[in-house]
Amino acid sequence: MSGTFRKRGLLLGSCLAAVVGATAVPGTAYAADNLPPNRPAVKDLQTDFTPCATGDPAPYFSGPPVLTAVLSDPAEDDRPGYPEQVSGEFEIWWTDPAGVDQRRSYSSYPAYSGRLHRYEVPSDIPADTVISWRVRANDGTANGPWSSDAPDAACRFVYDNANPATPTVTSPEYPNDYRISDGVGVYGSFTMDSTSPDVVSYRYNFSDGTARTVQATEPGAPVTVRYMPPRSGTYTLSVEAFDRAGRSSNRTDYMFRVAPGRAPVSHWKLADPAGSTTATAETGSPAQAGTGVTFGGPAPQGTPLTSTARLDGSSHGYLTTGAPAVDTGKTFAVGAWVRPARTDRAMTVAGQDTDSGSGFALGLEGKDTGAAWTFAIGDAKVSGGAPETGEWAHLLGVYDAETGRAQLYVNGREVGTAAEASPVAAGGAFQIGRVRDGSGYKQRWQGEIGDLRTYDRVVVPKEVGELAQRKPSLLGHWSFETAADGATPEQNGGAPLKLGAGATIYKPTSGSCFPGRDPDCAYQPPALVDTGDLRLDGAGGHAALDGPVVNTGDSFTLGVVVQIPEADANRPMTVLSQAGEHTEAFKLRYEPSTYAWQLIMPERDEAGAPEKVVSQITGPAGSSGQGVRLAVVYDDATDTVKLFADGFTNAQATAHVPDGWKSGGPLQVGRGMTADGWGEYLKGDVDEIQAYAGALRDDDIVGLGWGTDPCLC
Known part of the structure; x- marks a missing residue:
């Protein structure tokens, strides 16, 4: 009876084999006998994810590395639907101080052919010792060749478990003895050294936030860098030493003091x-x-x-x-x-x-x-x-x-x-x-x-x-706090601005009564700056000087605070202008179609001359609703003009103006020239007009429009 079942089992196995053979992919041959796995190629081996090194000198690592290898089996061993799996056998060895060969081995779990296998080297391996390693694959039946078999050699590495010694710094030109040494614009030599013989580089920083690295010519050799201080004062040179394994030392901070630059010879x-x-x-x-x-x-x-x-x-x-x-x-x-x-x-x-x-x-x-x-x-x-x-x-x-x-x-x-x-x-x-x-x-x-x-x-x-540097000089400052005889004074006794019809000095007085309690007490908004400003009616109101305020053929700066009510900001309005014989040298205006403040500067004193236009979008009342601080800076030295708007923090527009020309017309506040004569009358408030000969620096612009003159230090 049992023999009958064995015969049936053999017959069933033969039938299954025949079926499998009948469904195989045409033209595909499979090995009748198992082939051993492939020898791992050196290019597929890594020590701590860096290429395997087989020669001298062996690379250094700051910790026991991870060894990885791509292992594979011959394709002929694969059966359809059943890809081969292989495991890896890693082996490391070294010679101990007694001259005895020491070995460790590790087998990885099986994985499909062509996959990565890894071995984390144990932490008890000796430091400062050349350790070799190799790997081979096993398919469950046979071992493949070792990766170290000819013509390739074993991979090698050294484990370094000690940080390098703290470096020293010396400089003959800039000693760290608290003396003030010469000086800005003069190079000095700074030598970095460490007692550790395996230091190969130094990372350093001269108080400027920029870390730099310099390599030693050979392990343990000192390095010297040249440095030129760009400013006077106290410097800190921070230095770290790095050894072959990438370990860093404690940081050295070397302080020195630098004098201002030497006077001309x-x-x-x-x-x-x-x-x-x-x-x-x-x-x-x-x-x-x-x-x-x-x-x-x-x-x-x-x-x-x-x-x-x-x-x-x-x-x-x-x-x-x-x-x-x-x-x-x-x-x-x-x-x-x-x-x-x-x-x-x-x-x-x-x-x-x-x-x-x-x-x-x-x-x-x-x-x-x-x-x-x-x-x-x-x-x-x-x-x-x-x-x-x-x-x-x-x-x-x-x-x-x-x-x-x-x-x-x-x-x-x-x-x-x-x-x-x-x-x-x-x-x-x-x-x-x-x-x-x-x-x-x-x-x-x-x-x-x-x-x-x-x-x-x-x-x-x-x-x-x-x-x-050409230090700007104040030409005029008008704060619009008072008026007498149809004019408002310049703060330093200069030429007053004459007020035309429709121009008044606005001085809010609501502080003398309480609108919430007194129905006859109307609310009056505060002045733009301090206690008063210039109010223009938009129908002819303006103010003007008898002559120009700035030489537009040279560098100049203008600052002004202006506010146009939202309801009235429905047409172009001019804040400041200064005319030549045929056109205006500049016009600072509001353009409602783009909600932008514009500066317009014709290239020549000719009717219809090409114009440079720069714009800043802030709206008529500014982001705070308390007026817009505008500034115009023309720098003749660099042939540039800038328009700053609404706080001057980072709002600026720039244009190239190669040839500024001198205009002789008077400064106009609240109107500009049009094809039909004076027009673009401003309806709103103007305050704090400041004019300078020279181009204010960007850092000084923020001081405009606050009732005082900026420090031009």
Whole structure:
């Protein structure tokens, strides 16, 4: 009986086999015998998720790593619907201090062919010891070859369990002994070192929030970085050391104090009395003037200069010393205030002689497409900016021997592209207004030069901005608190604004009664600023000066507070305007179609001239409903105009205005010119008009419109 069942079982198995064979995919062959798993490829092995390393030196890890491998079985072993599974056998080994071979092994759980297997190395492995590892696959029947079998070698690593020692920092130029050391614009060396022999890098930060990393030339070697302080004061250099395993040390904080930048090595104000034949040197050697030099020329407004030297562009229009003014073979800088009388040819502000040429040249070059300021050293030249005839500019050229780059600043801003330059040692006389080449002197300056300085260090951007700063001066401030004889006074005794019909000084008096208790006491809104403002009826009401308030051909700033009732903001209205002969130099207005305040500046004093328009959307009453603070800043040095609105926090619009032109018309408050004459009368309130010669900085704009004048520090 049992034999019969065995026969039936064999017959049933044979039938099932026949069915399976009948449903196999045509053309697919399967191995009759099991094949061993594939040998793991080194490219499929990782130590702590980094590629397997088989050579010297072995990589270091800060903790026992995770070993991973992709393991597979030959495709021929797969049966349809039954993919093969393999497990992994990992093995690690090392030699202990007694010379005995130590081994550990681990088997992973089975997984489908081609999957990742991992082994977390135990934490009791020895530190600072080269540990090797390999892996092979098992399909449940046979082991595959080891990954370390030829031609590949075993993977290797070292476990590092100790952090490096805290680094030390030294600097000969900037010691941490609480002395104030020289100084802004002067490089110093800072050496970082650690007693740990396996330190390979240092991460450091010079109080500026920017972390930098420097590599050691070999493990344990000290590193030295160069650093130039950009400001005076106390610095903290924070340093951490890192070893080969990526372990970091405790942080070292190295403190040092930096002095302000050194004074110029040569300095001529060129503000000598008219008739002088020598320019007095504040530092350095006096400069002898040729007969084409006239002292007592005009000075740039808003600077400490009282006068300048005018050079006539002839062969006699120059100043020169009998000695060099600066060592051009090292880091140096040269700068001056200049005003060219022409821009159609190359002209030099300053240079210094070599035997057959010049170590550098600072000046301008004429171009077919326009002039540009230049700073040249040898064959390298930086060009940028746009010189304008009769317009003041501050120039500064810097050569940094540490970086090998020449830079050019115009009016406090870097222009052009810094150029790689090779220093040219120039031991000859310093030249003002001309430059030397192989055939003699050329490129003679025509125009004014003042406050010429040379430095034996880098002049940092903050200092450049201070040298080029033209401090704005207050031209007028009208607060509209009182009126007498049809005019409202200027706060500092200047010209009053005359009030036209429909213009009154609004002074709320509701504080003398209580609207909620007294039915005859009407509510009166407060003035925009302080206790009074200018109220305009929108039908002809305006105020005006007898003449212009700002020179629109030069830098200027205007501030005003204005409010238009929402119900009346249904047509264009002008807040401020100042006209030329044929059109307005500027018009500050409200445009209801876009709910925006607009500044309109025609490019020329011509009817129908193209206009620059900048806008700010704030609505007629501002975000607070208590009026809008507007400011217009025109910077002739950068040919830009900005419109600030509603608090000045970050609301500003900018346009490029290359050639500002001077208007002679009077300032108008509350009206502007139209095709039919005066129009766009404003209906609303105006307060705190402030006018400045010069461009206020963005940080100073926030001080406008509060009843006081901002500190122009």
